[in-house]
Amino acid sequence: xxxxxxxxxxxxxxxxxxxxxxxxxxxxxxxxxxxxxxxxxxxxxxxxxxxxxxxxxxxxxxxxxxxxxxxxxxxxxxxxxxxxxxxxxxxxxxxxxxxxxxxxxxxxxxxxxxxxxxxxxxxxxxxxxxxxxxxxxxxxxxxxxxxxxxxxxxxxxxxxxxxxxxxxxxxxxxxxxxxxxxxxxxxxxxxxxxxxxxxxxxxxxxxxxxxxxxxxxxxxxxxxxxxxxxxxxxxxxxxxxxxxxxxxxxxxxxxxxxxxxxxxxxxxxxxxxxxxxxxxxxxxxxxxxxxxxxxxxxxxxxxxxxxxxxxxxxxxxxxxxxxxxxxxxxxxxxxxxxxxxxxxxxxxxxxxxxxxxxxxxxxxxxxxxxxxxxxxxxxxxxxxxxxxxxxxxxxxxxxxxxxxxxxxxxxxxxxxxxxxxxxxxxxxxxxxxxxxxxxxxxxxxxxxxxxxxxxxxxxxxxxxxxxxxxxxxxxxxxxxxxxxxxxxxxxxxxxxxxxxxxxxxxxxxxxxxxxxxxxxxxxxxxxxxxxxxxxxxxxxxxxxxxxxxxxxxxxxxxxxxxxxxxxxxxxxxxxxxxxxxxxxxxxxxxxxxxxxxxxxxxxxxxxxxxxxxxxxxxxxxxxxxxxxxxxxxxxxxxxxxxxxxxxxxxxxxxxxxxxxxxxxxxxxxxxxxxxxxxxxxxxxxxxxxxxxxxxxxxxxxxxxxxxxxxxxxxxxxxxxxxxxxxxxxxxxxxxxxxxxx
Numbered sequence: 001x002x003x004x005x006x007x008x009x010x011x012x013x014x015x016x017x018x019x020x021x022x023x024x025x026x027x028x029x030x031x032x033x034x035x036x037x038x039x040x041x042x043x044x045x046x047x048x049x050x051x052x053x054x055x056x057x058x059x060x061x062x063x064x065x066x067x068x069x070x071x072x073x074x075x076x077x078x079x080x081x082x083x084x085x086x087x088x089x090x091x092x093x094x095x096x097x098x099x100x101x102x103x104x105x106x107x108x109x110x111x112x113x114x115x116x117x118x119x120x121x122x123x124x125x126x127x128x129x130x131x132x133x134x135x136x137x138x139x140x141x142x143x144x145x146x147x148x149x150x151x152x153x154x155x156x157x158x159x160x161x162x163x164x165x166x167x168x169x170x171x172x173x174x175x176x177x178x179x180x181x182x183x184x185x186x187x188x189x190x191x192x193x194x195x196x197x198x199x200x201x202x203x204x205x206x207x208x209x210x211x212x213x214x215x216x217x218x219x220x221x222x223x224x225x226x227x228x229x230x231x232x233x234x235x236x237x238x239x240x241x242x243x244x245x246x247x248x249x250x251x252x253x254x255x256x257x258x259x260x261x262x263x264x265x266x267x268x269x270x271x272x273x274x275x276x277x278x279x280x281x282x283x284x285x286x287x288x289x290x291x292x293x294x295x296x297x298x299x300x301x302x303x304x305x306x307x308x309x310x311x312x313x314x315x316x317x318x319x320x321x322x323x324x325x326x327x328x329x330x331x332x333x334x335x336x337x338x339x340x341x342x343x344x345x346x347x348x349x350x351x352x353x354x355x356x357x358x359x360x361x362x363x364x365x366x367x368x369x370x371x372x373x374x375x376x377x378x379x380x381x382x383x384x385x386x387x388x389x390x391x392x393x394x395x396x397x398x399x400x401x402x403x404x405x406x407x408x409x410x411x412x413x414x415x416x417x418x419x420x421x422x423x424x425x426x427x428x429x430x431x432x433x434x435x436x437x438x439x440x441x442x443x444x445x446x447x448x449x450x451x452x453x454x455x456x457x458x459x460x461x462x463x464x465x466x467x468x469x470x471x472x473x474x475x476x477x478x479x480x481x482x483x484x485x486x487x488x489x490x491x492x493x494x495x496x497x498x499x500x501x502x503x504x505x506x507x508x509x510x511x512x513x514x515x516x517x518x519x520x521x522x523x524x525x526x527x528x529x530x531x532x533x534x535x536x537x538x539x540x541x542x543x544x545x546x547x548x549x550x551x552x553x554x555x556x557x558x559x560x561x562x563x564x565x566x567x568x569x570x571x572x573x574x575x576x577x578x579x580x581x582x583x584x585x586x587x588x589x590x591x592x593x594x595x596x597x598x599x600x601x602x603x604x605x606x607x608x609x610x611x612x613x614x615x616x617x618x619x620x621x622x623x624x625x626x627x628x629x630x631x632x633x634x635x636x637x638x639x640x641x642x643x644x645x646x647x648x649x650x651x652x653x654x655x656x657x658x659x660x661x662x663x664x665x666x667x668x669x670x671x672x673x674x675x676x677x678x679x680x681x682x683x684x685x686x687x688x689x690x691x692x693x694x695x696x697x698x699x700x701x702x703x704x705x706x707x708x709x710x711x712x713x714x715x716x717x718x719x720x721x722x723x724x725x726x727x728x729x730x731x732x733x734x735x736x737x738x739x740x741x
Contacts, residue, residue: 170210175540177218179204181297189278192305194287197278200226202256202295206271212264214559215540220275222254223293227280231329233555235505236273243505246555247275261506262559312412312445316341317349317484318476328548330457331365332470336448343412343445349478352439357473358452363432365451366403403430404437405449421446434472506559507591507600512552512608513568515545519577519614520708522549527570527612534565542571551610558591558598565589570610577617577708581610618669619710621699624662625678625729627655632688632735634659639683639690639733645676645697652681661731666699668712674699680731689734693721 169180183203190196202220206212222228228251236245236258244263249256256275264271285291287306292299312319319337338354341347358364406425408418424446425437435450454470475485515527524547531541531553541553558564568585588603627639636657643651643663655661668674676697682690698715718728 168205170206172210172216174538175213175216177206177210177212177216179218179220179296182220182295184295184298184300186293186300186302192303194281194285194304194306196305198226198280200275200277200279202275202277204271204273204275208271210271212260212271214260214262214265215557216260217554218258218260220256221296222256222279223295224254225282225285225291225293226254227251227282228254228256228277229280233508243557244273246506246508246557248554249277257554259554259557261557312337312340312343314341314344315347316344317478318354318474320474322470328546330454332362332452332454334450334452334472336474337409338439338446338448339442340445342443346443348441348443349439350441352442352478353436353476354438354448355434355436355475357434357475358432359470359472361455362452362470362472363455364403364430364435365453366430366432403435403450404428405447407447407449409445409447418444505597506557507598509556509558509589509600509602510552511556511566511568511587511602512550513585514609515549515551515612516609517549517612517614519616520704521706522547527573527610529568529570529610532567532569534567540566556589558589558600561591561593561598563588563590570612575614577615579613579615581612583607583610585610614708616669616703616708616710618667619701619712621666621668621712621714622662623666623676623678623697623714624660625695625731627659627661628730628732629659630732630734639731640681641678641731642681643676643678643697646674649676668699668701668710671701671703671710674701680733687736687738689736691722691731691733693723693728693731694719695729 168182171178171180183205185201185203187199187201188196189199200222204218228249231249231251233246233248235243236247237243242263243261245258245260247256247258256277258273258275281304285304287304290301290303292301316337317339319340320334322332322334336354336356338352339347339349404422404425406421408421410416410418424439424442425448426440428437429435437448452470452472473485475483477483511531513529515522515529522545525544527545529543529545529551530539531543532538533540540556543551543553545551553568556564556566566587566589568587569583570581572580572582585605585608587605590601590603591598592601593599623643625641627634627641629638634655634657637654639655640652641654641661641663643649643653649666651663653661653663663678666674666676676699678695678697680691680693682692696717696719698717700713700715701710702713703710716729717726719726722728722732
């Protein structure tokens, strides 16, 4: 093991963990990878006892640089990869590379180039590869300012040393530890560009008096301006490679959660580790404007450089990349740049046809609008916050109810959208295995976006799953039959650190359930679920459903042989009309030792779906009509009226003194069309001329699928008798003089 302290002062670290959410353009595979290591710490105790507070001290130790991304050239295509370029403004880091075409008629290939920023609605935030490590250190700073230095070198361009300051405070409530004024450092290994990777180092130096048990969690909030590239779990290892915990990078809630094994129960001194994250900036961060980052009290001010996106290659006919959808590991969001070369020089494409074929492991998402809309809306909101600029397609329906979105793009640096372009796509044909379309003539660049769903990915992908490549084949023809084809690929690649020699590697269990709602559309985060340890009766984790109904708990770690019992149940809410599922899902986990690891066998209940039902309260309809008597005095109860129709309605009422005719309230609890008839009962007074008018009443009851609420529309049609029109609601009677004989 590499030593970086003296024999009397060794350190304990997880080092060089990289993850990257990567996008691929024309056969470029960009991935995430990582390693996690730790060295042992001996006999170096400066923590205060009895209180969970550690004074900040300072000594920094140099670490190696970030892992580089790799590019893979697809089989059967002629391509040149451009030199490393800044990631583009996608939700994940993008290193798109133009693939030279195999032009059958012109016999020439385009030069490779890294195309510019591509965004669904505006300039988007970047997610370069992410790194995490655990290492010994004890210094912190509560208020630091870093002016990012502009450079393209691969080494760290600015490293902020700690300043003297207050204490870092750790507070434990139940099984959750929070930290105030953590020791944080922000560095720029490849310059301070808006799309360059950012290294965030967070050092945890916990006091000996802080008790840390198995399955305790340390939760750290990351500032909203900082973007974690993707959600991922990785092991945190200690001396000799034993696992001290599992770190979860939560890209949705911007948190880092470390769930501990029983390591610190057995090793109660020098509870120190470091998280080393390679992050990016969200779209709210404005170039060349000082931005304050608040890490739970520790404030660092940075100034980010401009958004310099590379220019596409001249004559480029098509470029493509993929990216992850935050919170949905089963989805890939693809973007095709059609006629990208027109941004460099005028270029007109005629008779353009594109065919996109998916492999067996993917299917085209025909109904992905809710997820993609949420994805785009979040970017729009972030762009407005950072730039105070309206977005051209704010009032344009880019989805248009189809599997493809299309958008005209005038500029990519800065990003300028010209709105909807779906009307340019002709003869759109889609199936689960791909799609095709034609464009008669195109003299500008458009983006075509769509999503594919991975058929065999789990809710919590393993490292092996993340390492798999996912791509599809594209073939285009244009002008006089020129054509070329290629395969684009997208993948995550991740790795964890090595073997445990002093302690067995803990067993990890990921529990997932689903939520289904009948009666209206399911909303993200509207239902809450508790994971309860049956032995103690305590809630060990609480999670909410996502927009697709998935419920995913934080991983459970087991470092001893035994049988463990848990119960998952829904928290009963108070929404009117909602019937909550009372199911208690019992989970049994049996842990055994196997060599240098613990292994867990999980027995799940037969039913893992929580089913709720929403029923709207009945919608009410009140029918009111009028009575008029000419040449006489109208008294209450003089005349009778009947209401008959659906649902066995048969009611007779009389008029009031003011002529009002009111029937009992009609109540509807189902969608449908209901018909009724209102008539006056002809009396036996010989001196009264009764109105024979008939009023047809039509009540149409509909349901809003988002709210689940019923609404009723009432239509009246009057005919016959003294009706003055179809909208007449007054029965007109006349008193006539007796006939003299």
